[in-house]
Amino acid sequence: MENKNGKTCSNTPSLRKGWTGARRGLAVATVMALAALGAAPAVAQQAGPADGGSHITRATGRGALLAVTPVAALGRTDVSAFLASGGIDTGTVRYGVRAYRLTYRTLTPQGEPTTATGLFVLPGGGADRLDLVSDTHGTMVHRDYAPSVGEDFGRFAPYLHASAGRAVAAPDYLGLGKGPGPHPYMDTASSVTASLDMLRASRTAARELGRPLTGEVYASGFSQGGQVAVALAKALADGADRHFRLRALAPVSGPYDLQGAETPAMFDGRINDISAVFYMSYFLTAQNRLHPLYKDPSELFREPYADVVENLFDTHHFEEDIIPALPGTLKELLTDKAYQDLQHPTGALRDVLKAQDGQCDWKPDVPVRLYSSAADRDVAIANSHNCAAGFAAHGARVPVIDQGSTDHNGTFMKSGPQIVRWFDTIGAAGPRHR
Structure with missing residues (x-):
């Protein structure tokens, strides 16, 4: 895909064109198979919510399940075809899958009650009690690309893991999917809250659907979701919920070190220019809603971009709309002062970057692997090396x-099946908690 300056963007939007066929094929399979979901064990319900899902009557507190909405049912062959359309090795596919949108209670970044949605996927076979994979997705700007709504990239990992025999909880995050409000992009704390509450909602849904969980959690995630996966794993290791035990951690290409790796890489050429503009615009506008970075966008962004940048990231614009509306480089996007300040952040800029870092400053007592690529020009591999160094500092x-x-x-496409196979070896070895 090219922007108005004729520069090619290697970010997610350029690949979505190739997923159109996969989306259409999945939609056909879903229409043909959704009728089978009627045979699933019924959930306690009353008058259904607006999206037609079953409404759970006993729903109070964080993680309380409000609704379960069937969204897909694919046989093993259909799952393989869908994954293969994305260039993913299908050798781990053992079962078909059934997918549901969960609506549940959680908190805003300010600690106020709100709701969120996420995708919950069950394998068509496997154990009577299922281990759970928490899969946290990468950067998305349009709410309909979230896993519980969009039938493309956001479902590759959930279907990959579920077809191997584990349940999968894939949160949409706040403000994406069917959740209200804007998305607090790269606010790691609220993403962890939404992800943890998605685990709780999934535990209830699994019980209601007759596929109870073991309590073992395998954490994974890609890009933004890699950062979330590490932070969620730390919360679980610290005992955030007594019903869940961290079993393994395998994030892919996460921006674990914004100050020391990712932001510098946007200015020294390691991150391609279009991606740097896209991510930085999204980050600054989202963070300004949480922490005052500017009173007027013109303080950070040059004209004419200052007049449009906030509206572009309102969860109702697609990447294909946003990228052509922005310039080709950070130098063209940012004021001279902002351009210099981001390379040597102080004050509020330093604080918002620092708030997302430090997720690797702990000692995991479960197996961990960090997946990345030296050729990745969206998230520099230095993030993964710095994260590994953080873990090493704790032994x-x-x-x-x-x-x-x-x-x-491509790093996710290649890493995903490797992670499934690695999780298989971990599940087959060592003591189990039942």
């Missing part, structure tokens, strides 16, 4: 699996 040796010449999205 944990964590390998960085370098996928070499693979680009950002």
Whole structure:
């Protein structure tokens, strides 16, 4: 895809064109198979919510399940075809899947009650009690690309893991999917809250659907979701919920070090220019809603972009709309002062960057692998090396699996099946808690 300056964007939007066929094929399979969901164990319900899902009557507190909405049912062959359309190795596919949109209670970044949605996926076979994979997705700007709504990239990982025999909880995050309000992009704390509450809602849904969970959680995630996965794993390891026990952690290409790796890489050429503009615009506008970085966008953004940048990231614009509306470089996007300040952040800028960092400053007592690629020009591999160094400082040796010449999205495509197989070896070994 090219922007108005004729520069090619290697970010997610350029790949979505290739997923159109997969989306259409999945939609056909879903229409044909959704009738089978009627045979699933019924949930307690009353008058259904607006999206037609079953309404759970006993729903109070964080993580309380409000509604379960069937969204897909695919046989094993359909799952394989869908994953293959994205270039994903299908050798781990053992079962078909059934997918549901969960609506549940959680909190805003300010600690106020709100609701969120997420995708819950069950395998068509496997154990009577299922281990759970928490899969946290990468950067998305339009709410309809979230896993519980969009039938494309956001479902690759959930279907990959579920078809291998584990349940999957894939939160949409706040403000995406069917959740209200804007998305607080890269606010790690609220993403962890929404992800943890999605686990709780999934536990209830699994019980209601007759596929109870073991309590073992395998944490994974891609890009933005890699950062969330590490932070969620830390929360679980610290005992955030007694019903869940962290079993393994395998994030892919997460921006674990905004100050020391990712932001510098946007200014020194390691991150491609279009991606740097896209991510930085999204980050600054989202963070300004939480922490005052500016009173007027013109304080950070040059004209004419200052007049449009906030509206572009309102969860109702697609990447294909946003990228052509922005310039080709950070130098063209940012004022001279903002351009310099971001390279040497102080004050509020330093604080918002620092608030997202430090997620690797703990010692995991479960197996951990960090997946990345030296050729990734969206999230620099230095993030993964710095994260591994953070773990090492606390006495944990964590390998960085370098996928070499693979680009950002390709890193997930290559890593996903490897992670499934690695989770298989962990599940087959060591003591189990039942």
